[in-house]
Amino acid sequence: MPPADWVNVRRGDLSETVDSMSPAALRAAVKLLDGAIHGPVSVPTSDRLGEGLVGTFGADCVELINGQNGWKGEWTWPRSSRMATNERPTTVFSEALDRGAAAAVATAGRQNLLISPLDPTTLPNRLLIVSRSRGPYQRTELELLASLVSTISTVIVHGGAGDHARQRVVRLEAILNVSRQLALARDTQSLMERIAAEATRLLDSDRASIFIWDRENHQVVARPALGMPGGELRLADNFGVVGNVLATGQTAIVNDVRQDPRFGASVDTKSGYQTRSLICIPLVDSEGQRVGAFEVINKNHGQFTNDDRETLELLGAQVVVALANTMERESLLRTNAQLMDEVSTRAQIIGTAPAIESLRSTVQRVAGTNLPVLILGESGTGKEVVARSIHFGSPRRNQPFIAVNCAAIAETLLESELFGHEKGAFTDARESRQGKFELASGGTLFLDEIGDMSAGGQAKLLRVLEEKIVYRVGGSQPIHTDVRIIAATNHNLADSVQAGKFRQDLFFRLTVVTIEIPPLRDRRDDVIILAEHFLEQFCRDARRARLKLSAEAKKRLIAHEWPGNVRELRNLMERLAFLCPNPTIEASDLAFILMPPAESASGDSGVPTGLSLSEATDLFQRHYIATALDRSRGNQAEAARLLGLHRSNLYRKMRQLSMETT
Numbered sequence: 001m002p003p004a005d006w007v008n009v010r011r012g013d014l015s016e017t018v019d020s021m022s023p024a025a026l027r028a029a030v031k032l033l034d035g036a037i038h039g040p041v042s043v044p045t046s047d048r049l050g051e052g053l054v055g056t057f058g059a060d061c062v063e064l065i066n067g068q069n070g071w072k073g074e075w076t077w078p079r080s081s082r083m084a085t086n087e088r089p090t091t092v093f094s095e096a097l098d099r100g101a102a103a104a105v106a107t108a109g110r111q112n113l114l115i116s117p118l119d120p121t122t123l124p125n126r127l128l129i130v131s132r133s134r135g136p137y138q139r140t141e142l143e144l145l146a147s148l149v150s151t152i153s154t155v156i157v158h159g160g161a162g163d164h165a166r167q168r169v170v171r172l173e174a175i176l177n178v179s180r181q182l183a184l185a186r187d188t189q190s191l192m193e194r195i196a197a198e199a200t201r202l203l204d205s206d207r208a209s210i211f212i213w214d215r216e217n218h219q220v221v222a223r224p225a226l227g228m229p230g231g232e233l234r235l236a237d238n239f240g241v242v243g244n245v246l247a248t249g250q251t252a253i254v255n256d257v258r259q260d261p262r263f264g265a266s267v268d269t270k271s272g273y274q275t276r277s278l279i280c281i282p283l284v285d286s287e288g289q290r291v292g293a294f295e296v297i298n299k300n301h302g303q304f305t306n307d308d309r310e311t312l313e314l315l316g317a318q319v320v321v322a323l324a325n326t327m328e329r330e331s332l333l334r335t336n337a338q339l340m341d342e343v344s345t346r347a348q349i350i351g352t353a354p355a356i357e358s359l360r361s362t363v364q365r366v367a368g369t370n371l372p373v374l375i376l377g378e379s380g381t382g383k384e385v386v387a388r389s390i391h392f393g394s395p396r397r398n399q400p401f402i403a404v405n406c407a408a409i410a411e412t413l414l415e416s417e418l419f420g421h422e423k424g425a426f427t428d429a430r431e432s433r434q435g436k437f438e439l440a441s442g443g444t445l446f447l448d449e450i451g452d453m454s455a456g457g458q459a460k461l462l463r464v465l466e467e468k469i470v471y472r473v474g475g476s477q478p479i480h481t482d483v484r485i486i487a488a489t490n491h492n493l494a495d496s497v498q499a500g501k502f503r504q505d506l507f508f509r510l511t512v513v514t515i516e517i518p519p520l521r522d523r524r525d526d527v528i529i530l531a532e533h534f535l536e537q538f539c540r541d542a543r544r545a546r547l548k549l550s551a552e553a554k555k556r557l558i559a560h561e562w563p564g565n566v567r568e569l570r571n572l573m574e575r576l577a578f579l580c581p582n583p584t585i586e587a588s589d590l591a592f593i594l595m596p597p598a599e600s601a602s603g604d605s606g607v608p609t610g611l612s613l614s615e616a617t618d619l620f621q622r623h624y625i626a627t628a629l630d631r632s633r634g635n636q637a638e639a640a641r642l643l644g645l646h647r648s649n650l651y652r653k654m655r656q657l658s659m660e661t662t
Helices: 023-038 045-057 090-099 139-147 149-182 188-202 240-248 266-271 306-346 354-367 383-392 411-419 455-467 493-498 504-510 525-541 551-559 565-579 613-631 636-643 647-656
Strands: 005-008 061-066 072-077 101-106 112-117 126-132 205-214 219-223 233-236 252-254 278-284 290-299 373-376 401-405 444-448 484-489 513-516
Touching: 005 139, 045 061, 045 072, 045 126, 045 139, 045 149, 090 101, 090 112, 090 126, 101 139, 112 139, 139 149, 188 205, 188 290, 188 306, 205 240, 205 306, 219 240, 219 290, 233 240, 240 252, 240 278, 240 290, 252 306, 278 306, 290 306, 354 383, 354 513, 373 383, 383 401, 383 444, 383 484, 411 455, 455 504, 493 504, 525 551, 525 565, 565 613, 613 636, 613 647, 636 647
Parallel strands: 373 484, 373 513, 401 444, 444 484
Antiparallel strands: 005 101, 061 072, 061 126, 101 112, 112 126, 205 219, 205 290, 219 233, 252 278, 278 290
């Protein structure tokens, strides 16, 4: 390589060097400054400066390199141009910095270079390289570059600061625009995908993922997770950089993951992706609680910086709000869908009899109030259906409806079931548990078979109804509860009060509004309407075409006394929907099920042939229990006595057999 030609660089700031500039240098300086100051705002100052220098020196490429960073380029113009590493005369580079002088030199690869150190105070160890392949540089060009060092240094320093300020404004505007877009997302999945896309764009990166912290299961769930099954990744909440960020609450910038012990390479191994660099911030909600992490991977150009940290933290604040809003909306939609399903399937009062029309009218009037309601009626008449209809027609429709069968709970457990208990309150209390009053707060608590509640349970219930405060078993903290009470019984509570079996003060508290449901035998015109309603429902569950009732079968159904009321009819239709072999139900299909008790006591079991032993056993048990309920006129406690069972065991067996227990 030929020896370099050297010219000392003029020291000092721009104001000190202007007076000593030649006319040509002065014109060049003015042109460079004008281009840097008045050029398009969207174009970085470095690009405008590079374009000006290429034009001034007839160059192919201009590059700024750092002597403390292995002579790596900090910027190049045009961006696609860069001097080959093996053509760099590093010895001349070092000498230029040592001498504080500019040099002109030709490389072995026939590149002609102008090399000049920049201002050592504001840009230490930086060299400006101007290169071209056509013709060597003249000394006048070398002297021109040496005289422009102060101008170039000023443009780089102050122009870079201006660029930084403009870029910050652009990022803030972009984040504001993103926040508007995030408000339009209607579900969590699309929201997270949109956030990840915006983050990669703003930070000029390859991928991004949002990690939601599942504290209960000690996991983080990442979405989107490209390359993973289902686009989802689950990790332990103490794993990798994300786990460290969640634990410390500190942002992590890792520009070489191979050098950071926190990085977990197993995810890359599983996905086939290669992570080079990343930035990860904690996501913090409005209460200051960490709820997840936001990670951006693989910077496309350069390294992650504090500017990227600021951008991601600002975006992260928008993310937390958007996620909370979207998740809340999804929760409300799920709740609404669930409630609507409940309304359509379990809260319909079916029938056209005058008594049922009157019942519906009463329910509509009562629903809009918070008055306690007592529902009277024989077992199986549909007391819980009426209670649900009141609840779902009330302002509390979007809050819980909790049903409790007072007769099915042992007296020793009743207080814990209704009011909850604290950990260690009794032998099996391994953890604190909310009672039904807490679970139903804001909604409706349905107390079925309240006439069978013990005297102790009645006293505690009365206290809660009067004070609207519950105390968990083993606890001393008062818990306010806002619950509407709907009670039901098949007993005559007035007689129970006279007999001293039911508290008079509780009776008056519950009977502000009393609704009586007529037995099915008193509204025979509704039998077929109900039967067809249940058949449609259960045939759908059985995945078969809807069964039809023959004329004789309808007559048989209407003539039956229905001691088990609507429950008996419902169970009958359920059995037929699953077991009737023909598309039309005939009277003969009802012979066994609706036979009088005397007939069923004969030696013939009456169980159809062709069933498996398990099916036949279940069918016999259902029929035998139904017979006991018929004999007791629907009183389940009396039926349990006839069957030689404890009342709670009867309820358990009925649930096993899919029989209605309320």
